Amino acid sequence: MNTIRKLDETYIAKTYGRFPLTLVSGKGSVAKDPEGNEYIDLGSGIGVNLFGYSDDIWKQAVIDQLDALQHTSNLYYTGPCAKLAEVLCTRTGMKKVFFCNSGAEANECAVKAARRYGQLHKGEDCYTIITLKDSFHGRTLTTLAATGQDGFHQLFTPLTPGFVYAEANNIDSVKELLKKHKVCAVMLECVQGEGGVNALSKEFVQQIAELAHEEDFLIVVDEVQTGNGRTGTLYSYMQYDFMPDIVTTAKGIGGGLPIGVTMLGEKVQDIFHPGDNGSTFGGNPAVCAGALSNLERLDDAMLADVCRKGDLIRASLKDAKGVASLSGLGLMIGIEPTHAKAADIAAKCLMKGVLVLTAKGNKVRLLPALNIPDELLEKALDVLKEVLAEE
Ligand SMILES: Cc1ncc(COP(=O)(O)O)c(C=O)c1O
Numbered sequence: 001m002n003t004i005r006k007l008d009e010t011y012i013a014k015t016y017g018r019f020p021l022t023l024v025s026g027k028g029s030v031a032k033d034p035e036g037n038e039y040i041d042l043g044s045g046i047g048v049n050l051f052g053y054s055d056d057i058w059k060q061a062v063i064d065q066l067d068a069l070q071h072t073s074n075l076y077y078t079g080p081c082a083k084l085a086e087v088l089c090t091r092t093g094m095k096k097v098f099f100c101n102s103g104a105e106a107n108e109c110a111v112k113a114a115r116r117y118g119q120l121h122k123g124e125d126c127y128t129i130i131t132l133k134d135s136f137h138g139r140t141l142t143t144l145a146a147t148g149q150d151g152f153h154q155l156f157t158p159l160t161p162g163f164v165y166a167e168a169n170n171i172d173s174v175k176e177l178l179k180k181h182k183v184c185a186v187m188l189e190c191v192q193g194e195g196g197v198n199a200l201s202k203e204f205v206q207q208i209a210e211l212a213h214e215e216d217f218l219i220v221v222d223e224v225q226t227g228n229g230r231t232g233t234l235y236s237y238m239q240y241d242f243m244p245d246i247v248t249t250a251k252g253i254g255g256g257l258p259i260g261v262t263m264l265g266e267k268v269q270d271i272f273h274p275g276d277n278g279s280t281f282g283g284n285p286a287v288c289a290g291a292l293s294n295l296e297r298l299d300d301a302m303l304a305d306v307c308r309k310g311d312l313i314r315a316s317l318k319d320a321k322g323v324a325s326l327s328g329l330g331l332m333i334g335i336e337p338t339h340a341k342a343a344d345i346a347a348k349c350l351m352k353g354v355l356v357l358t359a360k361g362n363k364v365r366l367l368p369a370l371n372i373p374d375e376l377l378e379k380a381l382d383v384l385k386e387v388l389a390e391e
Contacts, residue, residue: 002034019350026053029372031355039350040380042368043357047193047225047332050252050294052369057297058255058290065289074283081283084292088263091234091295094247095269098262099283103224103250104138106260109277110187110220110246111142113268115162117218118184120271128181129220132168132188134195134360137222146187149195149360168192168200171207178215185218185246190236190329193225196361197327197334202240209242218245218267224260225332228252229298229370232307232330239329252370255294257287298370306330306370309377313366316381322388327363335364337388345387354383364388 004022021039023031029052031039044052051058065080072078085097098109111129118126129146131137137146144152145159153159164181167173174186186208191199212219219242226236227249233239235247247263258281264271281287310330317323317335327334337345342358349356357365364384368377 019347021350028052029369029376037353039353039355040376041355042366042380043355044367044369045256046357047230047251047367048256049369050228050255051371055255058293061293062257062286062290065286070286071284074278078285080285080288080292084288087292087295088261092247092263093243094263094265096264098277100260100279101258101281102260103248104140104143105279106224106248106250106262107137107143107146107222108140109262110248111146112277113246113264113271114185114218114220116271117268121216122182122184126182126184127162128183129163130166130174130177130183130186131163133165134168134192135189136194137187168198169204171204174208174211178211183217185220186212187220187222189222189226190240191226191231191332193332194359196359196363197332197365199327199329205240206242220244220246220248223247223249224251228294229303229306230330230332230367232303232310234298234303236329253291253294254287255290257290259287259291302370309372312374312377313381317385320385320388331368331370333366334359336362337364340388348387349384352383352387354380356384
């Protein structure tokens with residue numbers, strides 16, 4: 001065991017099951033261990049390193065801002081967060097933005113906004129939020145409660161009350177809950193990531209949008225994993241032809257530095273007042289400068305290329321030995337193996353120099369950097385197919 005691993009196992013709380021791999025550096029889609037062995041990364045830090053490791057353009061944007069002003073408090077105005085908010089609102093049609101540091105925190109803010117909307121428009125007792133089974137919304141007590149997976153609920157009770165769970169792609173299940181509870185919002189991921197890389201059907205999402213209109217509840221779309229070009233559009237809801245009331249994102253927008261974003265649509269744009277929410281690091285200028293540079297690069301050509309690479313992966317794996325089915329959108333891909341355990345596939349790929357992720361339901365999950373070169377992608381897919389085909 002190397003020194004880093006020993007220190008980690010001695011001093012880090014055991015909340016993670018780590019692979020036996022230490023990473024010390026990386027460039028683009030290739031990471032290196034202490035011995036200089038190279039790994040093609042198809043997970044990009046769980047969808048965070050949008051343009052790979054140590055991307056020059058993103059890095060320069062962050063460094064330039066670090067030279068000017070690395071942090072101030074939210075008592076003062078700064079340029080990068082104001083500009084980032086403008087770009088996000090212009091490109092989504094949302095009206096206001098709250099910045100924080102993670103996906104869970106962005107979802108916490110969304111829950112606050114939805115509850116406030118319920119209180120103001122439908123009364124004090126209108127605070128229930130419907131989320132979906134197999135969703136994942138974070139690890140704080142409230143976002144664990146929002147997460148529709150029993151396995152996450154048992155250890156830390158009592159969780160925040162006010163969450164009920166509908167079946168994905170079953171509108172009757174949503175209607176049943178609407179009859180029983182005073183609902184202020186439905187919260188969903190258009191493609192459930194941790195829950196198995198399963199895309200919701202367009203019909204289901206549009207039926208929810210119709211119900212939201214009829215019954216005056218909000219739709220919150222969690223784009224923490226699906227957002228920022230990952231699925232081939234800037235945000236995945238854009239492929240579902242409806243307008244959410246709140247959009248949350250994190251991960252890839254920061255390119256490797258922590259950021260969470262809650263975008264508030266027309267109905268909730270004025271829901272917050274000074275003191276209602278806050279974050280010491282929220283809107284940090286260096287993080288926002290990097291995020292701005294990332295968003296600038298997510299133009300039509302880049303998004304088209306995400307779709308092309310997604311298609312390339314699907315075509316390569318479609319009839320491959322050991323693949324039962326494929327799921328997901330764009331460069332968010334789930335692979336159901338015919339017989340092997342996804343965790344074993346990930347471990348074997350690592351031994352052969354390729355990093356992949358897993359997801360619920362025995363899925364291998366791929367979230368490569370959006371700019372991964374075709375040659376590297378093909379090389380990594382050859383390894384993955386070889387492993388999938390093993391008896
Ligand atoms: C859809 C979704 N929501 C929320 C989160 C939580 O984000 P964070 O770990 O940044 O708090 C995640 C993390 O995987 C996620 O995939």
